[in-house]
Amino acid sequence: MKLELRGITKRFGSLVANDAIDLVVEPGEIHALLGENGAGKSTLMNVLYGFYDPDAGQILIDDEVVDFDGPGDAMAAGIGMVHQHFMLVPVFTVAENVVLGHEPTGVAGLIDLPKARALVKEISDRFGFHVDPDAVIEDLTVGAQQRVEIIKALSRHAEVLILDEPTAVLTPQETDELIAIMRQLKEAGTSIVFITHKLREVRAVADRITVIRRGAVVGSVPPSTSERELASMMVGRSVELGVVKDVATPGDVTFSVRDLTVIDVAGVRQVDQVEFDVARGEIFAIAGVQGNGQTELTETILGLTQPATGSITLDGEELVGRSVKEVLRAGVGYVPEDRSSDGLVSAFTVAENLILDRYDQPPFARGLALDPALARASAVDRVDEFDVRCGSVDDLASTLSGGNQQKVVLAREMSRPLRLLLASQPTRGLDVGSIEFVHQRIVAERDVGTPVLIVSTELDEVLGLADRIAVMYRGRIVGTVAANTNRDVLGLMMAGVPHDEAVAQAATHRTMLGEADEAAGDSSEGDS
Amino acid sequence: MSARDVTPGGQSAPPVVAPATTVQPGRGSQVLREIVSGNALLSVLAVLVALVLGGVLIGAADPHVQKAAGYLFARPGDFLQALGNAVGGAYSALFQGAVYDFGADNFARAIRPLTETLTVSVPLIFAGLGLGIGFQAGLFNIGAQGQIILGGIFGGYVGFAMHLPPGLHLLLALIGAMLGGAIWASIAGVLKARTGAHEVIVTIMLNNIAIYLIAYVLTLKAFKRPGSTNPISPFIDSSAQYPLLLGSGFRLHAGFLLALAAAVGVWWLMNRSTLGFTFRAVGANPSAARTAGMSVTSTYIWVMAIAGALAGLGGSAQVLGTERVLTAGVAASFGFDAITVALLGRSKPLGIVLAGVLFGALRAGGFAMQARTGTPIDVVLVVQSLIVLLIAAPPLVRSIFRLPGPGALAVKGVQA
Numbered sequence: 047m048k049l050e051l052r053g054i055t056k057r058f059g060s061l062v063a064n065d066a067i068d069l070v071v072e073p074g075e076i077h078a079l080l081g082e083n084g085a086g087k088s089t090l091m092n093v094l095y096g097f098y099d100p101d102a103g104q105i106l107i108d109d110e111v112v113d114f115d116g117p118g119d120a121m122a123a124g125i126g127m128v129h130q131h132f133m134l135v136p137v138f139t140v141a142e143n144v145v146l147g148h149e150p151t152g153v154a155g156l157i158d159l160p161k162a163r164a165l166v167k168e169i170s171d172r173f174g175f176h177v178d179p180d181a182v183i184e185d186l187t188v189g190a191q192q193r194v195e196i197i198k199a200l201s202r203h204a205e206v207l208i209l210d211e212p213t214a215v216l217t218p219q220e221t222d223e224l225i226a227i228m229r230q231l232k233e234a235g236t237s238i239v240f241i242t243h244k245l246r247e248v249r250a251v252a253d254r255i256t257v258i259r260r261g262a263v264v265g266s267v268p269p270s271t272s273e274r275e276l277a278s279m280m281v282g283r284s285v286e287l288g289v290v291k292d293v294a295t296p297g298d299v300t301f302s303v304r305d306l307t308v309i310d311v312a313g314v315r316q317v318d319q320v321e322f323d324v325a326r327g328e329i330f331a332i333a334g335v336q337g338n339g340q341t342e343l344t345e346t347i348l349g350l351t352q353p354a355t356g357s358i359t360l361d362g363e364e365l366v367g368r369s370v371k372e373v374l375r376a377g378v379g380y381v382p383e384d385r386s387s388d389g390l391v392s393a394f395t396v397a398e399n400l401i402l403d404r405y406d407q408p409p410f411a412r413g414l415a416l417d418p419a420l421a422r423a424s425a426v427d428r429v430d431e432f433d434v435r436c437g438s439v440d441d442l443a444s445t446l447s448g449g450n451q452q453k454v455v456l457a458r459e460m461s462r463p464l465r466l467l468l469a470s471q472p473t474r475g476l477d478v479g480s481i482e483f484v485h486q487r488i489v490a491e492r493d494v495g496t497p498v499l500i501v502s503t504e505l506d507e508v509l510g511l512a513d514r515i516a517v518m519y520r521g522r523i524v525g526t527v528a529a530n531t532n533r534d535v536l537g538l539m540m541a542g543v544p545h546d547e548a549v550a551q552a553a554t555h556r557t558m559l560g561e562a563d564e565a566a567g568d569s570s571e572g573d574s
Numbered sequence: 575m576s577a578r579d580v581t582p583g584g585q586s587a588p589p590v591v592a593p594a595t596t597v598q599p600g601r602g603s604q605v606l607r608e609i610v611s612g613n614a615l616l617s618v619l620a621v622l623v624a625l626v627l628g629g630v631l632i633g634a635a636d637p638h639v640q641k642a643a644g645y646l647f648a649r650p651g652d653f654l655q656a657l658g659n660a661v662g663g664a665y666s667a668l669f670q671g672a673v674y675d676f677g678a679d680n681f682a683r684a685i686r687p688l689t690e691t692l693t694v695s696v697p698l699i700f701a702g703l704g705l706g707i708g709f710q711a712g713l714f715n716i717g718a719q720g721q722i723i724l725g726g727i728f729g730g731y732v733g734f735a736m737h738l739p740p741g742l743h744l745l746l747a748l749i750g751a752m753l754g755g756a757i758w759a760s761i762a763g764v765l766k767a768r769t770g771a772h773e774v775i776v777t778i779m780l781n782n783i784a785i786y787l788i789a790y791v792l793t794l795k796a797f798k799r800p801g802s803t804n805p806i807s808p809f810i811d812s813s814a815q816y817p818l819l820l821g822s823g824f825r826l827h828a829g830f831l832l833a834l835a836a837a838v839g840v841w842w843l844m845n846r847s848t849l850g851f852t853f854r855a856v857g858a859n860p861s862a863a864r865t866a867g868m869s870v871t872s873t874y875i876w877v878m879a880i881a882g883a884l885a886g887l888g889g890s891a892q893v894l895g896t897e898r899v900l901t902a903g904v905a906a907s908f909g910f911d912a913i914t915v916a917l918l919g920r921s922k923p924l925g926i927v928l929a930g931v932l933f934g935a936l937r938a939g940g941f942a943m944q945a946r947t948g949t950p951i952d953v954v955l956v957v958q959s960l961i962v963l964l965i966a967a968p969p970l971v972r973s974i975f976r977l978p979g980p981g982a983l984a985v986k987g988v989q990a
Contacts, residue, residue, distance in 0.1 A: 371867030403866035
């Protein structure tokens, strides 16, 4: 099936989310749609899937104009979509989820579950998905849930499959499996539209890459295009992809965590006997798949959660048992993993957010009285220094883009003398340009001799920033390794495989991304 | 650099970004935030729409209008005239009973309604200010009724049982009233902070307890007027009364000035003090406030205590000013009306003062309307209730006046 979009335009008020976009997906092609957050990729796919009516333009299937009133029409026309956040009922089985909405019925309108099971089994076997039709969704891994979504789409005879940021939630190994599945589907004649902002992945799997920036198509290029070129197309200027930094010169160890165990209200050991040290002038990164105790670890360091056992010392002072305010006063700069819920008050102005944890201290407060004029003046300086793009410091934080919100958080946390910088997912959801800036600031903080602790689920970020890496899995630290550790080894460690074993396994089982990585490394060497 | 993405302004949020894991605040606090962040225009329009709908009711209840409606198609002019007479007459009576009486024979009598309006507005402004602080801090405190009663009991007791020099006596009585309200409200604050008990439930219950508490207290020897069998306290000492502002011919007392001063104080507290900064941060985003080192639980207690103290002052306005005696009906329905006042005033001090005066006018004028035109005073209640309804449903008011929504998010909800 050939899918063509012609001149698709979609406006939201004064915002042009899609501006006359043309896109052709050939039969059996993996077509990557590359663009930053907010570039208009998802809007385009929602138009294609019938969620939105385009303000202008046409959708053509096999050269015939079609008109979708809703997702039902799009599905009937052979378009399937796997959303970034899965649309599955957690307590239903795989078979029940797959047939949800168009259940095969038997006598007296009862659901024909055996038929549903057979359907799942048939598709699962055809592509080697290894999905049990009777498994309950909530018991499955994220990767398996995603395969269920794909089965769901295929069971409705999708000939064009849209995958919206499918790798955002996967471990490197799961990503690898997904890439294999995408290739298989392509062999079977299914076209795939692969939405992502990750350069490495598109080069590994796509047949054709269309780059979108600010709602318009910048260009359509072959996968042999270098990452650097793709990035500059995405951002509109040349960007530094890696993190530019000198070799670390670690000083004394000033931050230590010993035998730290955190047990949550349900009695689960979220952090299990964790120990590590961070020295002045080094960036220590904790890698791991989301939900392996990193959140609890950072919250415990900040004093939001009390540990069951263990100690956390900063410059020889014990932090356990102190309030959040005391920990912040001790010189800890904290960048929370979720800026919108923990980092900012979106109904407050930029200036107010910039003093959120210092508002009650001189010079911003004299006794009970605030000094709003001083807060504003100081905010103007901070906004300037951290290149926060806002109309004025009196704008509400909610009007800023994600990247600028993150800069506000960083500006607040890094504009006081720090004895530890603790940043969790410092670049989550940011565009390439903002990521570059945030990384530069973090490295600059390291270079003035502050110990820096980074928690990140993005392997690229960990590899780019860290001087040493610890991998966390189910609350434990699987191992601490050097910064130049192989990506495949780290990926295996993130799945709980101990270091030595991971090295052995990685040597025999190469991942496609790892290979693409090496190819990219070769070509970039060729460039320079 | 493209950090701005394609979002030139805040008005239309980019429809492609889906916050995946934002902590969902309670539905109640979301509603509160919506109400608090609404603009003054919506408040004014809500009042207008409520008055128009009230007019429809007045017309429907009027016998002349009913009669004229019988031959509406034969002589529509009659119907419109009757309607105009009924509605115009009622609202004109309402205005004359609340602001300026054109028929009065001298100026003092003519402005008397206005002074009554201001007198009635005093407890509404005090209690509304307290509730407004709570709303801004994310607390749906609806216990002003009980807090007014406790303020009345404490302030009243100091007023009639102690005998002190003028000035000092009033001051002490006011402190007593604030303390009474603050203690009562703090019960809800402490329970919320320590156990997470929802303030709506607790304050409703405390209202009921307060109503029975005052009925009981007035049976005690210490509170009962000697020689009276009625549940009524002795008169408040003149040394503990609010001074009258316009002489003995008018009930308007210095409580009104104190209420205005309190409004300024609340403005300073919320916008210029560190305490208010904490309150607003906790109200807008408790998890960010906690992460920034603020104590959310002690904030709850502080907010409730201050709100209770203000409501207690509202009780003092009744006992030490308007009524000068403590009865079981001291709080009337001020505590409940104050909720509407705070909502209508968008929890902002100036707005609350204006809304308090408006509600004082409705209440004071309602009696005149009933007396002069026979329009039931219940119409005032209906208008008040409609205002609440319209404020609670901003989209309704917006659609009536075709105002733009808060962001073009009409097609939201599919991004999961």
